[in-house]
Amino acid sequence: MKLNYKLQGDGQPIVFLHGVFGSLDNLNMLAKDFVQHYQTIQVDLRNHGNSPWSDQISYQA
Structure with a gap:
């Protein structure tokens, strides 16, 4: 499953x-x-947010 993300800046991640x-928008100020x-x-x-949604919830999924 490909998650939505926001990537900014350079250097150590x-x-x-x-x-x-x-959602990732809650983290903008930080x-x-x-x-x-x-x-x-x-x-x-x-x-959450713009990542894919699924009714299946397990570690395998």
Whole structure:
């Protein structure tokens, strides 16, 4: 499953994951403080934001 993400900046990568009921947009304020010195990767987790949705929930899926 291909997840929706936002990639910005250059340098060592930092991955930002939102909490329950969230989306990558919730992380904009936090990521903007790091984008000048790092590559920031904000991710919409499965069944959140613009990432694919599925009724199947398991570790295998």
